[in-house]
Amino acid sequence: MTEEELRGRVRALVAKVHPDRVDMHTFRGAQFDHGLALVNFPEGHGGLGLNPRMQAIVNDELQKSCKTTYDDLVINPIGIGMGMPTLLTYGSDEMKKQLLRRCYTGEDIWCQLFSEPGAGSDVAGLATRAERHGDEWVVNGQKVWTSLAHVSRWGMLLARCNPDVPKHEGLVYFLVDMQSPGVEVRPLYQITGEAEFNEVFFSDVRIPHGNVLGKVGQGWHVAITTLMNERTALGGGSSQRASGPIRILMGLWQERGKGRGEAGAVTRDRITRLYIESELLRATAARGRAAQRSGNPGPEGSVGKLAQAELYKRIWECCTDVMGADALTYEAGYELRRPRTEDRRDAVSMAKYQFLRSRANSIEGGTSEVMRNILGERVLGLPGEPRVDKAVAWKDIPR
Numbered sequence: 319m320t321e322e323e324l325r326g327r328v329r330a331l332v333a334k335v336h337p338d339r340v341d342m343h344t345f346r347g348a349q350f351d352h353g354l355a356l357v358n359f360p361e362g363h364g365g366l367g368l369n370p371r372m373q374a375i376v377n378d379e380l381q382k383s384c385k386t387t388y389d390d391l392v393i394n395p396i397g398i399g400m401g402m403p404t405l406l407t408y409g410s411d412e413m414k415k416q417l418l419r420r421c422y423t424g425e426d427i428w429c430q431l432f433s434e435p436g437a438g439s440d441v442a443g444l445a446t447r448a449e450r451h452g453d454e455w456v457v458n459g460q461k462v463w464t465s466l467a468h469v470s471r472w473g474m475l476l477a478r479c480n481p482d483v484p485k486h487e488g489l490v491y492f493l494v495d496m497q498s499p500g501v502e503v504r505p506l507y508q509i510t511g512e513a514e515f516n517e518v519f520f521s522d523v524r525i526p527h528g529n530v531l532g533k534v535g536q537g538w539h540v541a542i543t544t545l546m547n548e549r550t551a552l553g554g555g556s557s558q559r560a561s562g563p564i565r566i567l568m569g570l571w572q573e574r575g576k577g578r579g580e581a582g583a584v585t586r587d588r589i590t591r592l593y594i595e596s597e598l599l600r601a602t603a604a605r606g607r608a609a610q611r612s613g614n615p616g617p618e619g620s621v622g623k624l625a626q627a628e629l630y631k632r633i634w635e636c637c638t639d640v641m642g643a644d645a646l647t648y649e650a651g652y653e654l655r656r657p658r659t660e661d662r663r664d665a666v667s668m669a670k671y672q673f674l675r676s677r678a679n680s681i682e683g684g685t686s687e688v689m690r691n692i693l694g695e696r697v698l699g700l701p702g703e704p705r706v707d708k709a710v711a712w713k714d715i716p717r
């Protein structure tokens with residue numbers, strides 16, 4: 319399909335169902351049905367089987383003709399960024415039919431139930447237990463740091479089905495209905511005052527066998543697909559030149575008189591370097607997207623994840639330095655609440671919030687240390703870390 323044909327298809331969609339005149343679910347449902355949701359997905363599943371970079375053409379055409387535009391990663395970040403590719407790769411046709419469209423429209427929010435109190439970086443060591451009882455599984459255990467669990471309908475759950483084999487071999491991957499009896503979600507308090515994430519407890523939760531993704535005992539392979547897509551989603555950079563965090567930093571710099579004398583020159587130099595790094599990140603992410611013809615991303619996705627996490631922390635730190643003493647107050651307060659964007663409408667409140675929130679960038683989706691390990695071992699081919707528990711049955715690993 320040529321660019322012009324694709325643009326024509328977007329115009330036909332908007333002529334039929336205009337986002338400025340209908341609600342979000344109706345418009346996004348129509349976008350999915352026209353194959354314009356994720357163009358790299360197959361026809362009938364929200365796409366047209368095109369190169370993923372052609373999604374930018376769809377977004378550009380929508381921005382030209384509509385005031386109302388939607389950001390997938392705001393509407394359903396985990397569902398669209400990680401759940402949809404995993405379901406497309408491993409789900410049955412029935413599951414795809416039932417779940418993909420509602421995930422894209424935002425009717426069903428998704429969460430990722432991997433991390434546990436004793437298993438984060440070493441997620442394959444997890445202890446949540448799944449036992450098969452006929453056509454059902456019974457799950458018991460605890461997850462932690464589960465973003466959006468409090469608003470989710472579906473969870474991607476990784477659990478242990480066989481403790482007698484090495485840790486990576488005894489896992490099973492489910493889609494769990496978060497409204498099932500026995501699922502309990504409790505908020506966790508973050509440095510920003512917000513509770514984006516939660517603890518989730520499973521007490522005798524029954525899951526139909528039909529909700530298993532991939533093969534029983536091969537949950538690790540399915541989890542890798544989710545994690546690779548997560549890293550790519552978290553390391554995508556900004557879509558336009560000088561946008562995102564660097565734009566806020568440059569705005570604050572302009573507004574606050576740019577400093578004077580040597581101190582001003584040093585800050586200007588710092589901002590210039592951060593600008594160059596932002597552009598490098600954007601170009602690298604764009605090149606990565608262009609190279610990805612189809613299928614799921616590989617370990618190279620860790621480059622963007624690592625670079626973005628470390629860069630964004632430095633940009634928000636620079637913002638607080640530019641704001642000086644003004645950065646010391648935090649109007650939003652620290653009382654426990656669920657995320658609310660109204661606290662950060664202007665650049666100053668956004669920068670204060672992000673200075674705190676960006677601490678999590680180098681932890682969520684895999685820490686920067688773990689990204690470096692992946693890049694060293696799987697991209698550069700350096701010697702691996704010693705893994706003494708690799709061939710040991712999970713139940714015999716000391717913990």
Ligand SMILES: Cc1cc2nc3c(=O)[nH]c(=O)nc-3n(C[C@H](O)[C@H](O)[C@H](O)COP(=O)(O)OP(=O)(O)OC[C@H]3O[C@@H](n4cnc5c(N)ncnc54)[C@H](O)[C@@H]3O)c2cc1C
Nearest residue numbers: 430431432433438439463464465678681682683684685687
């Ligand atoms: C904001 C936020 C949202 C999150 N959302 C989710 C979610 O929705 N679902 C979910 O399942 N999880 C989620 N997480 C959890 C996240 O994936 C884990 O926090 C992360 O993988 C690290 O695990 P951990 O916290 O157990 O730290 P640990 O694994 O205990 O790590 C502690 C420290 O040791 C270092 N370390 C560990 N292993 C190695 C190694 N092999 N080499 C070098 N250094 C190492 C780490 O880098 C870190 O500095 C979220 C986390 C955050 C902060």
